[in-house]
Amino acid sequence: MSQVIEEKIKQIQEKLIQLCRRNAAIEKENSLLKEALEEQKTAAANAQTNMEAMQQQLDIARYGNSEMNPTERKAFEKRINTYLKEIDKCIALLSV
Structure with missing residues (x-):
């Protein structure tokens, strides 16, 4: 066993x-x-x-x-504004 x-x-x-x-x-x-x-x-x-x-x-x-058509111009301005907002956020964070 x-x-x-x-x-x-x-x-x-x-x-x-x-x-x-x-x-x-x-x-x-x-x-x-x-x-x-x-x-x-x-x-x-x-x-x-x-x-x-x-x-x-x-x-x-x-x-x-080249010259932009109105649709491309709006898209370009929107992209630029987005970049500017991001830059502003970064500056605000650095200022704190």
Whole structure:
């Protein structure tokens, strides 16, 4: 009877070791995936910043070289007003 109990304990120990190994592997994979996700988030943020900068350059080139129709002029003025509001907010935060 004690041999049966010893066998069961041995089986439980082996399964516990397997679970610990699986857990360690999953934790390592999770860590790697988190790092990859952060890298992708950073890359996406950089791409977004670059896209916005290029869009601004395109707008400047477009509006600087040609006459604007009324719809484009309103959109351009709206964008400029948005930038001015953001600048005013920044100045207000710096003044505090």
